[in-house]
Amino acid sequence: MLKRRGSAVWKGGLQDGTGIISSFSGVLNNTPYSFKTRLVSEDGKAGTNPEELLAAAHAGCFGMAVSAVLGQAGFTADELSVNATLTLETDGVPKITAVDLQITGKVPGISQEQFEKIASDASKTCIISQALNPNINVTKVATLEAY
Structure with a gap:
């Protein structure tokens, strides 16, 4: 059985908050994400989002x-x-x-x-x-x- 790990830290409210996401491998290392990058930004310059990663x-x-x-x-x-x-x-x-x-x-x-x-x-x-x-x-x- 394989287990893969990732982590995220979120600070603030949904629309004004920000977060960072990391993967155990280090490929993602405190990569920023936010509500804006989830629903507004498609250029990816401000960070990523869970759907893009998926x-x-x-x-x-x-x-x-x-x-x-x-x-x-x-x-x-x-x-x-x-x-x-x-x-x-x-x-x-x-x-x-x-x-x-x-x-x-x-x-x-x-x-x-x-x-x-x-x-x-x-x-x-x-x-x-x-x-x-x-x-x-x-x-x-x-x-x-x-x-």
Whole structure:
């Protein structure tokens, strides 16, 4: 069993407060976040937010899951690029309602159809997909180059 750790410190009220978030690995080390970076700022200059971190984690996890399924099918990607767009509904109680995953890959010897099926299969095995369980949509699946 693996355990991963993160921590956060929040000071002040919801809308005027600020916080810092850290990960045990040190990749995040007292990284600032706030209400403004959660709901207003999309440029990320003032800090991060939990939803952005979750989207990045989902993109990373999904890329690894696709790589695993590719390997089971006898393929190795030269490159997989994943963008995750997390939808946070803010009417009433905030709720994550969807995640759209866009993947492109450079996979020697694979057809477009094989790549799309593998990406679809991987969406069922990605650990973050399983944990979130909103509407996970894999869109615009394409290979950059097939050899």
